[in-house]
Amino acid sequence: MTIMASASVQHEDERVRVTRWDFEPGQSTGRHLHEHDYVVVPVTDGRTDVVTPDGTVTPSRLRAGCPSR
Numbered sequence: 001m002t003i004m005a006s007a008s009v010q011h012e013d014e015r016v017r018v019t020r021w022d023f024e025p026g027q028s029t030g031r032h033l034h035e036h037d038y039v040v041v042p043v044t045d046g047r048t049d050v051v052t053p054d055g056t057v058t059p060s061r062l063r064a065g066c067p068s069r
Helices: none
Strands: 006-012 017-022 046-051 057-062
Antiparallel strands (some): 006 017, 046 057
């Protein structure tokens, strides 16, 4: 069973949605699609994994304050 991270919408209008995600170790957003263009801005250093439908895992290093797409 996947433990879900906590999401809260900080701002939303016709052009943009800002969502804050809070993760504890081992938590996940679950499989999803992005409905908007997006930018990730971590507030702490860390690592995340992207898992594709075929099970391929791509790790990504997160650096506080450094945006990524």
